[in-house]
Amino acid sequence: STEPSNFFLSTSDPSLISGQVKTVYIWTKDEADNVSQLGNSASIILDTTPPQTEIEQGPPNPTNQTQAIFSFSANEDNCIFECKIDQGEWENCSSSKNYQLLEGEHNFSVRASDQATNEDPEPAQYSWLIDVTPPISEVEELATSSTLTSFNLSWSGSDTGSGILNYDIQSKDGLIGDWQDLVMATTSISTEFTGQDEHTYYFRSRARDKAENIENWPEEPDAFSKIEIPKDEVPPCLISDLKAETGTNSGEIILSWTAPGDDGDTGQASKYIIKYGPEEITENNWASSTIVENPPSPQPSGSEEKFIVSDLGDNTLYYFAIKTKDESENLSEISNSPMAKTLNQPPVAMFSYQPENPKVEEEILFDASDSYDSDGLITDYIWDFGDNGSTTTSLATTTHIFNTTGQFQVILLVKDDEGTTSEPVSALIEVLEKPKPKILISEVQIKDKEFVELYNFGEETVSTTGWYLSYFSANKNWSDPQRNWQFSATATISAQNFYLIGIKDYPEENGNPDADWQVLTQEGNPYLQGQLSNERGAVGIFSCDPSVSTSQLAENCKIDLFAWQEEDTTTTLVFEGNPFSFNENEIEEKSFQRRKENENYI
Known part of the structure; x- marks a missing residue:
């Protein structure tokens, strides 16, 4: 026969040869058992291993999407696939599959078969839930009124499908307010x-x-609640023990009191209002009184409070009062209104003096008019001149004369109208020796017509006010003159001129020249006896009274001195240099004159 023939090969244990290459030979045999020659051959591979199926993509689980798209594959090439949804039948499908499904639970299965018709014995599967129904929720009912500003807010919800994931909560203030996120995705x-x-x-x-x-x-809205805090209508009790006293520093008053409560005298108030003024503070002038900035915060009821009011005027009387507030702005009645006076600021002493370089017996003007008292008036100027001299005066100026040279510490204190004394202020003043007037004794006659002649060799007229002409006998010191005559208060000696003083027997007229000053007795009569010794003596002119001074003071105020003595006489007369020496025969109607050189006395 020439028709093609089909046949099957089998083996008792395929696993032994699976995947191996085998060659098949064909020959024929007739009824007489005659065997043909060996025909052509063919090579074959035996495949007995099933493929494995894998789902690569599917819908999320859970999902609110009703469309489901799957993609899948196998571990062998050129496989064919069969798909099944839920309880449906297997059907051929490609490497992806699209389903339009209803809400609920679903299951997708897929299996692969290879070219050797091996089929995956364990299909790949995917189960998921389609949930398209939103959950429901609500804020739980609240009390319509709350007496607290904070309260607990609760909510709940339910979901028939996938279950509740989270909640969003909103609130609004009043019906016309806008909704505001309170807590989100919680x-x-x-x-x-x-x-x-x-x-x-x-x-x-x-x-x-x-x-x-x-x-x-x-x-x-799911729920609402109104916050209604019970009203506090009880004010703090009034402060009745407010005290005020003078502070320790300038411009300070110390206040002290017992702290009131929030409601009456219990609890703790929230604010003090402290005011002050120049008169007692009452409800009538409370509004116009000055408020104290930055008062202290109230302490618990019954605590001792203390506060220092500063930056007030010095030496000024102030009245104070306090009101207290609580958290509900309830205001207490006004406290008692004590008074206190700030510290009296001490005055400040200052002074100057003229001349700046004073001399002995020169009048010095002390001026304290720059002294001041910031909160009152200066009533007393208390001076200590450092030479055992002092004075207290209500005037800002005074004068003083120093009788000796040296350095003197002048101290000034001032006192105000409150009796407060300043710190002392002082100046060290150096008193210089008074320049001697340019006056000298040019000539003296000691017998017959006694006289003393003075000469002004200076360029200015010299006043002799307060001057004395003194005569010293033997053994007299500077403060113990034998004779002492005071110059006229109006006498002067012109520049480059002489001044003649007549004593005993000097003619009142036609003296050639006439005396500028005729010395008389205390009774106003001419002297009948000689006043100047014929043997030894000295005359001097002084700017002070030497008889009422110490020897040193008298010597200090000496202007000039002229002394004489007989030859070979020892004396302790006061003198400067060498006394004029003479013999008895030389003084008859003669005078002693200072020697001149170039028309100048020396």
């Missing part, structure tokens, strides 16, 4: 809310499930 089911007194708050919720279905916000 898995909690409660929170604490804090609001304000006299405000009504509204709340709503929405839930989100695991399939991303989101509940719509409700049109109406």
Whole structure:
């Protein structure tokens, strides 16, 4: 026969040869058992291993999408696939499959068959949930009124499909307010809310499930509550023991009192209002009184309070009062209104003096008019001149004369109208020796017509006010003159001129020249006896009275001195240099004259 023939090969244990290359030879045999020659051959591979199926992509689980798209593959090439959804029948499918499904649980299966018709004995499977129904939720009912500003807010929800994932909660202040996010995407089911007194708050919720279905916000609030804090209408009690006393520093008053409470005398108040003024503070002048900045915060009721008011005027009387507030702005009645006076600021002493370089017996003007008292008046100027001299005066100026040379510490204190004394202020004043007037004794006659002649060799007229002409006999010191005559208060000696003083027997007229000053007795009569010794003596002119001074002071105020003595006479007369020496025969109607050189006395 020439028709093609089909045949099957089989083996008792395919696993032994599976995947191996085998060669098949064909020959024929007739009825007489005659065998043909060996025909052509063919090589074959035996495949007995089934493929493995894998789902590569599918819908999320859970999902709110009703369309399901799957992609899958096998571990062998050129496989064919069969798919099945839920309890349906197997059907041929390509490497991807698209289903449009309803809400609920679903199962997808897929299996592969290879070219050797080996079929995957364990199809790949994927199960998921389609949930298209949003969850529901609500904020739990609240008390319509709350006496606290904070309260607990709770909510709950349910979902018939995938389950609730989280919640969003919103609130608004009043019906016309805008909704505000309170807590978002929270898995909690409660929170604490804090609001304000006299405000009504509204709340709503929405839930989100695991399939991303989101509940719509409700049109109406789920719950509301109004915060209504009970009103505190009890003010703090008034302060009745306010005390005021002078502070330790300038411009300070120390206040002290017992702290009141919040409600009457219990609890703790929230604020003090302290005021002051020049008169007692009452309700009538409370508003116009000056408020104290930065008062202390109240302590618990019964505590001892103390506060220093500063930056006040010095030496000024102030009245004080306090009112107290609580947290509800309840205001107490006004306290008692004590008074106190700030410290009297001591005055400040200052002075100057003229001339700046004073001389002995020169009048010095001390001027303290720059002294001041910032809060009162200076009533007394207390001077200590450092030479055992002092004075207290109500005037800002005074004068003083120093009788000796040296350095003197002059101290000034001033006292104000409150009796407060300043710190002392001082100046070291150096008193210089008084320049001697340019007056000298040019000539003396000691017998017959006694006279003393003075000469002004200076360029200015010299006043002899307060001057004395003194005569010293033997053994007299500077403060113990034998004779002492005071010059006229109006006498002067012109520049480059002589001044003649007549004593005993000097003619009152036609003296050639006439005397400028005729010395008389205390009774106003001419002297009948000689006043100047014929043997030894000295005359001097002084700017002070030497008889009422110490020897040193008298010597200091000496202007000039002229002494004489007989030859070979020892004396202790006061003198300067060498006394004029003479013999008895030389003095008859003669005078002693200072020697001249170039027309100048020496």
